[in-house]
Amino acid sequence: MKETPPSAALTRRELLLRAAGAAALAALSGGAGWFFHNRRLVPPSRTVTTITPFLVPDTASEMVIARGTDGAALVRAAVAGLGGIARFVKPGDRVLVKPNCAFDRPPHLGATTSPEVLGEVVRLCVAAGALVRVTDNPINDAEGCFVKSGLKDATIKAGGELWLPAPALFRMTRIGTQKITAWDALATPLVWATKVIGVPTVKSHNLCGASLTMKNWYGFLGNARSRLHQSIHEAVADLAQFITPTLVVLDGMRMLVRNGPTGGSAADVMPGNVVAAGTDQVALDTFGAELLGLAPHEVAYLGLAAQLGVGIMDRTKLRIMKEVRA
């Protein structure tokens, strides 16, 4: 039987109440200053959910770069290059897809994942016999972001369902080892899922240089997460430990090369005409940084994540590495 996702969006009041609750919790934990002084976050004395890895055995260390002009065709080509979606998604799987839907901006501004790329990922998973839900916890009104970005339409037309963040879906969740050991996260969808697929976009970020695969998991977090920007590279490395995805499809169709992560002008967007699919977050993000003209050392979280064993920066050393045209 098809399940119906809860669709209640966070109201502004709920968000504020949650923020107020978080502030009170922080105060009880020793004052607001505790976060900023090079100390690890200590999880409050609540039950902490652990998210299990979603990587399929024998699919680690793989990446395919597909170049061309048709986003959907590039997704198909990249996934086919990895051996097809059936290696990653089986009939009956519950697939949670996480695009970047961070802002209520139209797709041409490059601040969010391209609808055609997300749509094709959902379509492939549905065709593989999975139940597919798409979620993100944008800082703005979630439904408004999904509508304006075109990602709601893309999801529904491809046979997926939208799972908007609601307060009840968040739980204190184990994240990483560097700066955030635990945080309020969209745990319910992550526990529901048997597979997780990230579909980030390639964009600049004024604090950490680039927002790509690992930074995209930020959208699973709740609460006053902007505080994480104080130590953003460590926080992103933590996010890379938090989610071990089944697959990542990195959308480089429209690249926000300046003024990210929000952008705001078509002049900040360049056509990338590339999609990369794979399972190594560090290799994918190193490639994404290159697309933005950034050397790996200019994006500190790449090295941090590599040190933590999340992946490798040199994609030539991956077990499978291909380039295809579509």
Added chain:
Amino acid sequence: MQVDPAYFVPPANAEVADVGVTLPTTLGVWQTPALEWLPAERMYERIDGRASFYEQFGARGLLYAGWSSPAGAWDLYLYLMNDATGARGAFLAEANGANQHFSIKPNICGTPGTLFFLHGAAYGQLIATKPAAPPASVTGLVARIIALLPAAVEELDPSTYLRHPAVAPATLEYAEADAFGYQSLARIYSAQAVLQEESATWFIATLSNHAAAADVVRRYTAELRTFGATDIFTNDYAVGGQMLGAWEVLARTNTMIYGIRDAGSHTALTQHWHALHMHLQRGPTQ
């Protein structure tokens, strides 16, 4: 009356009074259901990681409103800075005229679907819901918003843009025309700067509009070629090269042109250019 901005959903024609800006919810044919004021510490609620960018220019907060009319829907992001310098810095950094597709007035430019404007201590972005929305459809709204903003302060003398720790104030010069022998360069302020023991001349001028700035770069490029410069490099917003053993570059950003000359090497040129560029993004120094 004190209004909690967090819950501020004003009735028609209400005002956002506590931020020094008065905007109604109806402006001609344009309407917004609500005006949302986010002080600096809460700007992240709408723009997340981008908030720190505006904070560095002294943002007091962000006024957000989704405007609609029969002509379309546009979202307003109005950043109110501590002063005009900060607003100009953010405008120069984001609404780089050289990157934009059109310029309507000196301080209004954009691309299809986006319009940037600067007025006094306010810097605004209007972003269309639909990318093909013609900017002409929203210029009326911009004019109405600007009319309600505090009066713009008088433009500063362009020489104030050259106040930088690397620049020797006593070397400040002004050339009304034919600066450095170029017919294309007029009303130029220049000064000597030293960075890591490498000296160069910094220069700057403000033009009346985007097109005029672009024209200066075009004519300068032609003169550079005529004078026999070598190693010429160029892109959409800058041109430079080597002449008689010294390196120089001219760049533009919206209504401003700025450049470096007399640099002893390409490396020195790059260092000085980067320093001046970053300095200009922060606006003039009083």
